[in-house]
Amino acid sequence: MSHQSELISEDILAYLEQHEHKELLRLLTCGSVDDGKSTLIGRLLHDSKMIYEDQLEAIRKDSAKSGNTDGKLDLSLLVDGLQAEREQGITIDVAYRFFSTAKRKFIIADTPGHEQYTRNMATGASTAQLAIILVDARYGVLTQTRRHTFIASLLGIRHVVVAINKMDLVDYSQARYDEIREDYLAFSKALRIPDLRFIPISALDGDNVVDFSEKMPWYKDLAGAEPLMHILENVAISDDSQLAEFRMPVQYVNRPNLDFRGFAGTIASGIIRQGDEIMALPSRRTSRVKSIVTYDGDLEEAFQNQAVTLTLSDEIDVSRGDVLVKKDHVPTVSSRLKANIVWMTDSPLVPGKQYAIKLGTTTTFGSITRVLHQIDVNSLQQSDATQLGLNEIGLCELALTKPIVFDPYQRNHLMGAFIIIDRLTNVTVGAGMVDSAVTDSERLSDVPVAASEREARRGHPALLVETQGPVATKLANTVERTLFEHGLTVVSIEEPLTLSTARLAARVHMVLITQGAEDISVDDNELPDRLCIHAETDDDIAEAVDSVLEKLGLALR
Numbered sequence: 001m002s003h004q005s006e007l008i009s010e011d012i013l014a015y016l017e018q019h020e021h022k023e024l025l026r027l028l029t030c031g032s033v034d035d036g037k038s039t040l041i042g043r044l045l046h047d048s049k050m051i052y053e054d055q056l057e058a059i060r061k062d063s064a065k066s067g068n069t070d071g072k073l074d075l076s077l078l079v080d081g082l083q084a085e086r087e088q089g090i091t092i093d094v095a096y097r098f099f100s101t102a103k104r105k106f107i108i109a110d111t112p113g114h115e116q117y118t119r120n121m122a123t124g125a126s127t128a129q130l131a132i133i134l135v136d137a138r139y140g141v142l143t144q145t146r147r148h149t150f151i152a153s154l155l156g157i158r159h160v161v162v163a164i165n166k167m168d169l170v171d172y173s174q175a176r177y178d179e180i181r182e183d184y185l186a187f188s189k190a191l192r193i194p195d196l197r198f199i200p201i202s203a204l205d206g207d208n209v210v211d212f213s214e215k216m217p218w219y220k221d222l223a224g225a226e227p228l229m230h231i232l233e234n235v236a237i238s239d240d241s242q243l244a245e246f247r248m249p250v251q252y253v254n255r256p257n258l259d260f261r262g263f264a265g266t267i268a269s270g271i272i273r274q275g276d277e278i279m280a281l282p283s284r285r286t287s288r289v290k291s292i293v294t295y296d297g298d299l300e301e302a303f304q305n306q307a308v309t310l311t312l313s314d315e316i317d318v319s320r321g322d323v324l325v326k327k328d329h330v331p332t333v334s335s336r337l338k339a340n341i342v343w344m345t346d347s348p349l350v351p352g353k354q355y356a357i358k359l360g361t362t363t364t365f366g367s368i369t370r371v372l373h374q375i376d377v378n379s380l381q382q383s384d385a386t387q388l389g390l391n392e393i394g395l396c397e398l399a400l401t402k403p404i405v406f407d408p409y410q411r412n413h414l415m416g417a418f419i420i421i422d423r424l425t426n427v428t429v430g431a432g433m434v435d436s437a438v439t440d441s442e443r444l445s446d447v448p449v450a451a452s453e454r455e456a457r458r459g460h461p462a463l464l465v466e467t468q469g470p471v472a473t474k475l476a477n478t479v480e481r482t483l484f485e486h487g488l489t490v491v492s493i494e495e496p497l498t499l500s501t502a503r504l505a506a507r508v509h510m511v512l513i514t515q516g517a518e519d520i521s522v523d524d525n526e527l528p529d530r531l532c533i534h535a536e537t538d539d540d541i542a543e544a545v546d547s548v549l550e551k552l553g554l555a556l557r
């Protein structure tokens, strides 16, 4: 390989040092069949000199043989080697390719084929920071272009480069470029992509890929014009990931001896310093960071993506799946949420069916309670739907068996993305991006108002009032899960029952209260049946849950 060969031959350590500190850009390429995706990736690999001489020689020979590139190097052959493997039945949903220049390292997710486009794109794009959307200059904006753009925006990719390819086949016409740009802008306006650029290229000849093309002198004069490689090398991505809000999902509790108790995990976002006050969720217990331990010694501070073990100055109960955050920027904790779901399997999403849901280090159970609307990825129109089929996308409401900690996906990708797993087959059947928590008023939006009639409350949700403290939390979680498994809906609030929450209570058929929150300061006649549940130990919890079931059995009869 000849890349940066001088530095490599003269000072390999300096080269490695430089390489290690280069910033990494993850990008995704998408386009319709034959738009030139493989050729462009081959061109980027070739022009950054990431190709071995013998590979190049083989391609030279094959290009001459296949004869469909007019004697020019057919760089798509570089990439298509992998396609052969795919056709032989080896499942490669997304192929990742690596290249680097003097400035940056790149990982390209190449999503093959057009049949499973949504699923593949969702997989490839989930970590991508930039998407190159290829458009064949002869055909302009196609259905696929709209679809790929929509999925890229849904997945929160902030930087989109529309590469109008095969300009050599339209006489390098600026008018054609302008026309495609206008068409694209017309449909993409609604998607509010924060950084959108257009660039006319010829992947085959390398025009505007590394250097400005002499065949399209007009491009250079446009505001913000840059060759493609220049954009890839310079687009500002660090700001995207420096989310100020600290989040660290706990991967495991490290307790090698009685004197040490640390919480290990990878920082999903933000920054943490020794002495910072932190809060553990869902328990909401607080403490301070005593030390930040790593394999290489203790740190004063740690950032996003670092794997660390935090020790705290107080003994607070934290277990795997909990999330450590800072008190002033707390994420949402809820068992009801709204999310955009991409369905990835042949059998459709069935509302009401129990699936396993994995978000970060937490796995829980739950069901999709309803599809709010389906989004047509071609027209971007919303329509009513009761289920989702393969590759379909919809905004759905979910009810989980226990509250989980999350942020909206658009705010924090790691804390807002989840997968849906079939409990029997263990296959990933869907991917979700959290939109928001379901608010109390939405939760009950389909409950008819008949507050004073007990009868009307049959079949309505039970209201679980949960007080703070580990036993109350555990008790509430167990009650919630048990009721859920019996097909009953539970609305859970984590605060004492006040006037405003009592209004909510007036629309449910029973109020369950964990210890410490018995005071309801409103007219009791307006409220439904009430049951206070107490527990001090695990055995008590089991007993308390039984009493709830018994009482509910009566209430529901």
Ligand SMILES: Nc1nc2c(ncn2[C@@H]2O[C@H](COP(=O)(O)OP(=O)(O)OP(=O)(O)O)[C@@H](O)[C@H]2O)c(=O)[nH]1
Pocket: 031, 032, 033, 034, 035, 036, 037, 038, 039, 040, 068, 069, 074, 076, 113, 165, 166, 167, 168, 169, 201, 202, 203, 204, 205
């Ligand atoms: N004239 C011209 N032909 C190009 C250009 N880029 C790609 N092609 C040709 O277009 C055809 C399709 O290119 P590929 O790179 O295989 O397209 P692709 O998008 O990867 O296609 P799939 O792998 O089938 O999805 C090939 O014959 C390329 O040589 C270009 O800039 N100009």
